[in-house]
Amino acid sequence: MEKLISDLRDFAKERNWLKYHSPKNLAMALGVETAELTEIFQWTETEESRKADAATRKHIAEEVGDVMIYLTMLADKFDLDPLSCAKNKMKLNAIKYPVNE
Numbered sequence: 001m002e003k004l005i006s007d008l009r010d011f012a013k014e015r016n017w018l019k020y021h022s023p024k025n026l027a028m029a030l031g032v033e034t035a036e037l038t039e040i041f042q043w044t045e046t047e048e049s050r051k052a053d054a055a056t057r058k059h060i061a062e063e064v065g066d067v068m069i070y071l072t073m074l075a076d077k078f079d080l081d082p083l084s085c086a087k088n089k090m091k092l093n094a095i096k097y098p099v100n101e
C-alpha cells in the first residue's frame with residue numbers, strides 16, 4: 001500500500017497535477033470512476049452480471065484500478081491508509097451486525 005501511495009504521489013508530481021488534486025476533485029473523480037465501473041453492468045440481467053468474458057473482465061479490472069487509484073489518492077490527502085480504514089470499518093461492522101446463532 002505504501003508503494004502505491006508513493007507511486008501515485010510521484011506520478012502526479014512529475015506531471016505537475018498536484019494542483020488539481022483537491023479532496024473535492026479527487027472525490028468527484030472517484031465518483032466518476034465508480035460510475036464507469038457500474039456502467040459495465042448497466043442493463044444486464046442479474047445472472048448475466050455474474051459472468052464476464054475476457055474483454056469485460058479486462059474492462060472491470062481497469063475500472064477497479066481507477067477506483068483504487070482515486071480512493072487511495074483521496075485517503076492520502078487526509079493521511080489515511082485505505083486498507084487500515086477498511087479493516088477498522090470491518091471491526092465496526094462486526095459489532096453492528098453480529099452473526100445470528
Ligand SMILES: [Mg+2]
Nearest residue numbers: 033036063066
Ligand atoms: Mg475509468
